[in-house]
Amino acid sequence: MKIKIVNKSEFPLPAYKTDGSAGIDLQANISSPVELKPFERYLVPTGLYIAIPKGYEGQIRGRSGLALKHGITLANGIGTIDSDYRGEIKVILINLSNESFIINKGDRIAQFVLNKYESIDFEEVDSLETTNRGKGGFGHTGI
Ligand SMILES: O=c1ccn([C@H]2C[C@H](O)[C@@H](COP(=O)(O)OP(=O)(O)OP(=O)(O)O)O2)c(=O)[nH]1
Numbered sequence: 001m002k003i004k005i006v007n008k009s010e011f012p013l014p015a016y017k018t019d020g021s022a023g024i025d026l027q028a029n030i031s032s033p034v035e036l037k038p039f040e041r042y043l044v045p046t047g048l049y050i051a052i053p054k055g056y057e058g059q060i061r062g063r064s065g066l067a068l069k070h071g072i073t074l075a076n077g078i079g080t081i082d083s084d085y086r087g088e089i090k091v092i093l094i095n096l097s098n099e100s101f102i103i104n105k106g107d108r109i110a111q112f113v114l115n116k117y118e119s120i121d122f123e124e125v126d127s128l129e130t131t132n133r134g135k136g137g138f139g140h141t142g143i
């Protein structure tokens with residue numbers, strides 16, 4: 001997969017940390033530290049531009065250690081990187097804690113997972129086939 005890296009003398013080719021890792025860690029490609037105050041958001045550049053093949057998407061996901069220890073997560077839940085996107089991949093971090101968090105240059109702030117997806121071909125109808133569940137949802141089977 002083609003990738004362009006900004007400032008590549010300081011930022012190596014992203015790589016899986018272990019054989020079975022689903023995600024590749026994304027580093028903060030920033031020149032100086034950024035303070036993320038409680039409940040603030042910050043759009044963190046990764047310096048990465050990736051040409052994802054058609055039929056695939058990139059997912060930006062948080063890192064569990066940062067979420068557990070510092071309340072650092074993604075404001076958009078999971079970021080979606082479209083296969084036709086040619087801009088820089090960025091991470092929308094949010095600090096859900098009561099303490100400031102410092103993002104340093106090179107910190108691994110999120111992870112990137114590649115997924116296949118299906119495109120929907122809608123067929124518009126007036127009613128849908130019935131099922132046992134029907135309209136039941138939102139805990140109707142019990143908690
Ligand atoms: O966490 C993210 C989410 C998105 N993007 C980039 C890649 C993606 O292909 C593009 C658009 O993302 P999305 O569709 O989630 O945003 P939108 O608000 O719907 O913008 P658009 O109207 O450009 O699709 O922004 C990122 O770099 N990081």
Ligand SMILES: [Mg+2]
């Ligand atoms: Mg969109």
